Each structure stands twice: as structure tokens, then as C-alpha cells.
Amino acid sequence: MSTQRVIDFRYAPPVSWTNICYPDDPYKSLVSESGALLYGFDSLTFFSWRFKRVIEFSLVSADKPIHVTQQTESARVPVVVTTITYPTAVLQLRTFAHLDAAGRRTDIVLWEIQVNQEVDEILTGLHIDLTEQGVVFTGRSVAPARTIYAVPIDKFEPPDFWRAISTYHVEDESVPPPGDLVLVSAPQRLVHTHPTGFRYVGSLSTEPRIVKGGETMHGALILPLNYQDSDGLDESWAYRALNEARQFWLEYPLLRRKVQVPDPAVMDMVVALARNILQAREIKDGFPIFQVGSTCYRGLWVVDGHFLLEVAQYLGYEQDALRGIDALLQYVHPDGSIARMPFHTKESAIAIATLIRQTELSGREDKLRELWPVILNAVSYIEGLRAQADALPENAPGHGLMPPAFGDGGVGGERGEYTTPLWTLFGLKAAAEAAERLGYAEDATRIRQDFETLLSNFRAHVKRHQKLLPDGVPYIPPVYDNSGMHHWIPGYPEVVQRQNELQPQSATWALCQAIWPGEVFAPDDPIVQNLLHLTDLIDDEEGIPANTGWLPYRAVWNYHASFAAHVWLYAGRPDKAVDYLYAFANHAAPTRVWREEQSLKSSHNGQMIGDMPHNWASAEFIRIVRHLLVFERGETLELLPGLPENWIFPGAIVELEETPTRFGPISLKLEVGEERSFHLRIACNPAWPRHPSAFRLWLPFGSKAYLDDTALSQTNDGWFELPWVASMTLEGVLARGGA
Structure with a gap:
């Protein structure tokens, strides 16, 4: 697999949702790829999504759009600009959210129609389709109106036909509103018109106007979300609101710890993704919940949350991340489990790993000791699961491993699967090592024995059940029982169609995470090498592994790219990790948001799974960037292990400021000069209670590095050993051959 290291969104999904709201905003307003506003997400089933209110915009014209483009004003500012090009004119929508000092939340669409120069004139305006069941969208009467309301259909009185078309009507704004305020149009008034496709929906347009070639018309649509007063809402107010929204985002401290990389496109991704994470976040019961998304995954998810909280720490939101622990602890149960979904039995092990990771990043050994009884109870719960597996008949597929469970990430239903034992190994290993550090010898011995026994059972089980790829290389199958190959439904009674059939790479997410950051398996372990072999076979078409998740037919789970990239780095x-970083970015929409899973472009299928913006994806991109620069490998701390070759050029700067690690905050600043000379400043905190057993720097083999004018020796694989001191400055010359 090879890929250009250019971010151009070449694999952007055909359907996208972009969030325009504020941090912690309960009004998660979304803009579709066509510029429509989407409100009130609802799902009939997980495969049938809809929004209670959809507001679509188009040109009053007989022509269909030629093409549509969409972007945000900048990575930092989520003002969504949708440009819809028609044969005779261009309609531009500038959509954003506004929050005033009184807490009034408003969505605003500033629209402009630019008629092409070569056109004589056209009769046109802005067309609006409004879809919501059970309501009529109208003014106070049939008259052209600036204020539009949602009137329950049983309370709407249609006008007399003859009077409606042959009488001059003027809206009487002193009449009480007939329903809830939906929008205010300024300065144009809106009139009823035919809906697109003559659907049973509300349809309005600005009063049509003849516009000559080269001329424009423009206006504002103002949508109050939590108030009914329309006084003062005019076009001037809308432009003031735009300036205030821009200023808010330009001043908001998205990156509370400095991150700088020399590729502007990657840097823009990091900034936008930090914003996406905060836009999806919500305060619930007093806790800041780092939510995966704004629709189908709007809430706390245990595995996603592990990585979202880690990235919150990386971005400098330490206290919010620690409050996330408190939110997680709401799901502690009397049996010791820590789970949001009882059938998702691996969640207890994930929660153990999360509690330990958060306390180590904060240096809060006191907090870990406080949480230790919770962790021990979760270990006891896991031991109970293991006892259940041991009690299964000896010929049962899960005997000696784990009871049937929900796999997730490509394996549905409760069945014999490997994601649960893999994450359980991760959690037990983390707990055993934490007990050893805390000096809890008895607990350490107990949990270490749990880990070693499960690992031995896992290896024996895999040896019995592993299968072979066509080239003869072994792989761990996604399921090992007789539940069949349907990816959602165990025991599916019909012939499994190809689009529903489990693949060798299905649900390898947990194996990736057990490898790193779990470090359950060493880099040279055949389990690791075989997984990388499989991964390398399936990343050619779009640069990232295909068919790894809930869409096993010609599709990608976008942020699985990060899971696999970390295994390559480990x-x-x-070089493969960097390639995946860029290919992963190219699966985002130009507004820098991802769908969880989508079809390969060549398939022309349009399959989709999961939320959008999907902020586990946002977190994973930031994790790759951070870990290419600072990587924790057991008790070793590595600097620049994945420094990309395309980031090495005169004037390039790579900087991380106090990025948290288990060994304390690390700062580094690499400055590249002419002829690949470099200046590298490094700072750490030797007073931090936990020190690395090794501290090392990777540079391309053949690089020269000097510390205090003393040449440092480089190993054949590119490493320089460094002293663990408060600060140091290295200088030298970089050889060619970065990652």
C-alpha cells in the first residue's frame, strides 16, 4: 500500500452531517452535505434514521444543481459554507450557531444568490422545504410573512381559495402567534409555494424577484431554538451575530496544551477535531460527558470514552477528564461490574484500564488508591466470569475462556468471540502493574495470576480455533463457536449473504488495542505479526484497512485506521502509521468530520454506520499525531518515533507543550534549519513519582546528534539514549529516511 501524504478528502462520504453548535451546547444542530438543517434525531431502528425536522434550501429555478461544495470558514470556526452551483446562478449558504449573553441560542443561515454574468435575467429567490410530521409551517395568515410558525395540523385553518389568490394580504403582526416560532426571514417576506417533488411538506420561498446577470440578492433566516421573541431579529442582527460567533471561536482555547506540526493540513485537522470533541460534549447530572456524537451515539460509551478521556488530557482538559471518571463510576454495580451495557461484559476491564490511565496521566496516585476498591471489585467480577467459563461443559466452545458476550465493532449478538477476552487481558495487565507500583503485593500476585492464566488459556484456545488465509498465514477468527457467520445475528437460519458475512479482519479492533496500548503481546509475537500481515493485505484500495467493522462488504471503518496505525508504530x-494518518484524514468530509463507517467509493453502495461527526474518530486522529511524537512503550518513553519525512524541511517546527505521559508532562520543540540541521529542546519533570527505565529519541539512521557538544551514539534502528533530566538541548543534522 502506498499513499500520497496530502489531505484532499478524496474519500469523503457522500452524506455528511456537520455540527455548528457551541461547546457543551444541548442544541446539537447539524448541517447536511446539501446545506439542510437537521433537528431532532430519531431512529426507527439502528438501520433507519430520520430527523423530526429538516429544513432544506434551494434556488427558485427549473434547473437542478450542477454541483455542491461545502467547507467551514476555517478549522477553528464552524461556520459552514455550502455553495450550490446551478446553470444560471450560485446559491451560497453560510450557516452557524449563535449564543448571546442571555443564553438565547439561535441558528442562522445567511444566504446569497449570485446570478451568472452571461445570464440576461432570471426570476428567482430562495426556496425552503420544511419537513415535520403533524405540523403546518405558516405565518399568522396566508399573507407574505417574515415570521414562520409550526402550527399543529389539527389547528390549522386553510384559507378560502378565492380570497387567498385574489386579495392583497398584509400580515398583522399584532395577532397572537398560531404556534411555536420556527424562523424569521429578513428582510424578505416568505410566501407559500409548491414543495420540491410535491411532497406532503411545508414549502416557502422569498417573494420571487427578477435579477439581472451579475447581480445578487441576499438575506438571512434566523431560527430561535429556545425562545419565542422575534423582536430585533433582522439582517443586521444576523451579521452582528456572525461576527460574535467568529470571535468566540477565534478566542476559545481549543488546544490548552500547545500542539504544532509543520503540515498545515494536519494541523487544521487537529484544531477542528478538538473543536468537534467539545461541540459533542454535554453536561449531564453535573458531569462533562465526552460524547461520541450528536445523534445515535449521543451519550457515554465505555470503550470510546477510554480514548476520548485520554485525548482530553492531551488537549489540556485534565479536570474535565478526571470528572469523566466520576461519570464512569455511575455505572458501578453491586456485583462489582462497571458497565453501561450489561451484555457488554468487557466494559469492566475497559473501565479498569480507564481509571488507571487517567490517574497515571494526572500523577494522581492518591486517586488511584482511592479507586482501588472499585478496581478490585471489578477484578472479582471478571474472576466470576472466568469461573462461569470454567463451569461450562468441556466440549463447550468457551470453556476455560469467557462466557458468550457481545463482541461489538463488527460482531453482534452474544456468542463465543475474542474481543472480550482480549480487552479483559488488557484490563488485568493494567491492574496487575498498578498493584505492583502501589506496593499491594497480595493484590498484585492475585491479579498477575489471573492475567497469566487467561493469557495461557487464550493462546491455547486460539491455537485450536485459528484459521488460515489463502496464503497460509494464520489469523484469529472473529467468532469461534457454532453461531454462524452472520455478523449481526447468531444462529442465522438462512444462507448468509456476502454483505452480512464475517471476514477474517472483522472485529480486530480489540486485538489491535490489546497489542497497543495494552501491550499484551510483544511486537515480534506471531499474533502481532500475523495481524499486520492481514492488515497489509486489505489496505490497498483506499489506504486504510477495509471491511473491519459493521460493514463487512466493500467498506471501511474509518478510525480503525488508527487502531491499526498504532500496531504498526508499536x-x-x-511509515505505515504515517500513511494511515493521511489516508484516514482523506475519509473525512471537507468540513473535517467523519462518519463511523462508509462504503468504498468504487462500490457505489452508499452504506453507512454510526454517528457523524464521530468523535472517537476525532480522538483517534489526535492520538496518532501525539504518538508519532511521544510514545509510551511499557516503562520506556520514546520521542519522535514516527517523525514523518515530509515534516522535515527548512523552517519546520514540531512542538508539544507539557503533553501528559505516565512519566509526567513532556515538552519538546524540534526546529529544522537549512540542509536538515536541527535544534531540539526537551523538558520533563524528574520530580514526577514515576520515571522511565529508558528515555530515547528516534531520528533517521545516520543522523548526527550532539548534547552539550558531545556526540551521541545511535543504534542501528535509529535510537539515541537520553538522560532523564529536567531539560536538555540537542543539535545536529537529520539524515534522510524519516517515517
């Missing part, structure tokens, strides 16, 4: 192939 196993000594940073």
Missing part, C-alpha cells in the same frame, strides 16, 4: 513500522 511493531517498528512508523
